[in-house]
Amino acid sequence: MREGSNLIAYRCTRQMACPFFEPRTKLGEGPLDPPPRLPLGQAWGGVCVAPGFSRHEPEESEQRDICNTGYARGRCERFPSNSEADAVRFSAGRDGAIVYILEKDHSPLRFGIVNDQLESPLLEQAKAFSK
Numbered sequence: 001m002r003e004g005s006n007l008i009a010y011r012c013t014r015q016m017a018c019p020f021f022e023p024r025t026k027l028g029e030g031p032l033d034p035p036p037r038l039p040l041g042q043a044w045g046g047v048c049v050a051p052g053f054s055r056h057e058p059e060e061s062e063q064r065d066i067c068n069t070g071y072a073r074g075r076c077e078r079f080p081s082n083s084e085a086d087a088v089r090f091s092a093g094r095d096g097a098i099v100y101i102l103e104k105d106h107s108p109l110r111f112g113i114v115n116d117q118l119e120s121p122l123l124e125q126a127k128a129f130s131k
């Protein structure tokens with residue numbers, strides 16, 4: 001029941017990032033004025049943890065345009081073709097809980113409440129989203 005109400009809130013957002021992106025530091029606003037609203041709240045720099053590219057740091061432009069915005073299938077050569085999800089969305093619930101939703105083909109795949117037991121890079125994305 002509680003998760004359901006948070007899922008309703010999620011549907012009102014358009015926030016998502018690549019499920020293989022591990023954010024580490026804020027990138028700043030960048031060249032666009034005004035800066036776009038980004039999935040993790042602002043532009044984050046980080047590394048790619050896709051299989052075979054572990055800890056690769058993409059160019060900043062790639063991070064801004066693809067890693068931060070998700071749906072990289074067909075746009076990024078590092079995105080695994082067998083990936084379970086295309087993107088991750090986050091939403092802050094009314095009770096302060098943060099909900100994550102893994103998406104595929106623009107539909108929810110699975111979701112849950114963020115907690116310290118989540119694996120990388122989902123947990124790092126949730127921390128970035130909440131900052």
Ligand code: SF4
Nearest residue numbers: 018020048067072076
């Ligand atoms: S968009 Fe590509 S480079 Fe960026 S995190 Fe995803 S798979 Fe890695």
